Structure formats: structure tokens, C-alpha cells
Amino acid sequence: MERRRILIAEDDRVLRTLLARHLRRGGFEVVEARDGTTALTRLGDTLREEEPTYDLLISDVQMPGHSGLDIASELKRGSWAKPILLITAFGSDEAHAEAERLGATMLDKPLDLDVLTDAVQHLLS
Numbered sequence: 001m002e003r004r005r006i007l008i009a010e011d012d013r014v015l016r017t018l019l020a021r022h023l024r025r026g027g028f029e030v031v032e033a034r035d036g037t038t039a040l041t042r043l044g045d046t047l048r049e050e051e052p053t054y055d056l057l058i059s060d061v062q063m064p065g066h067s068g069l070d071i072a073s074e075l076k077r078g079s080w081a082k083p084i085l086l087i088t089a090f091g092s093d094e095a096h097a098e099a100e101r102l103g104a105t106m107l108d109k110p111l112d113l114d115v116l117t118d119a120v121q122h123l124l125s
Helices: 013-025 036-047 069-077 092-101 111-125
Strands: 006-009 029-033 055-062 084-090 104-107
Touching: 006 013, 006 036, 006 069, 013 029, 013 111, 029 036, 036 055, 036 069, 055 069, 069 084, 069 092, 084 111, 092 104, 104 111
Parallel strands: 006 029, 006 055, 055 084, 084 104
Antiparallel strands: none
């Protein structure tokens, strides 16, 4: 069985490393992006292909360059049909509503790794 590939966009290096390590232990292939600009560059590469190379995007909402909501909006305008999981320390009702409008799931920080795992498994099922 082919390993599922996840792109994690998170500007907090410690959290990004923790999430990537946790998901790798769960059997996923993980690619990391340090900010929204890097994430869009990596996603742009995959969007030009007939079959996207990422099965899931996990993105922080507030990052330098482009926010997670900016990225989700850009993907919605394109051909992206894979799930998006947004994470935020600033989970206002408005942010959750915007994520839902964009077809993304949102989790609030601090993250419980078991809740993250459940969300990832649900989104990829």
C-alpha cells in the first residue's frame, strides 16, 4: 500500500517538527513548509501535475507570507480536491466559519495529538 503524503505548513519550527515526527510515526510521508509562501510553492508544483502528490494539507492559519486561509482560498480557486486541515491558536467563530466556507476543517491549538490523528484519519478515509 502506498504511503499517504501530507504537507505541513507551520511557521513554529518546534511545533512543525513535532507534528511531522508524530505523523511519520503513524506511517505518513510528510513534507514540511516553514511558511505560507513555501507551502504555496510546493503546492504549485503539485497542482501542475494531473494527480496531486499530496493527499492532505495541514496548515497553520497565521503565518508569514500567506495565511492558512489564504492558501485554502487559493486552492479552492484551483483544481485542489484533497482535504485541508487548518490549525490555529486564534480560533474565532469567524475563522471557523471562513474555514468551513472554504471546505476546510479547523482545529484549535494547543493540539491534542490524538485528536489530530483522528482528524487526519477521518479526512483521508
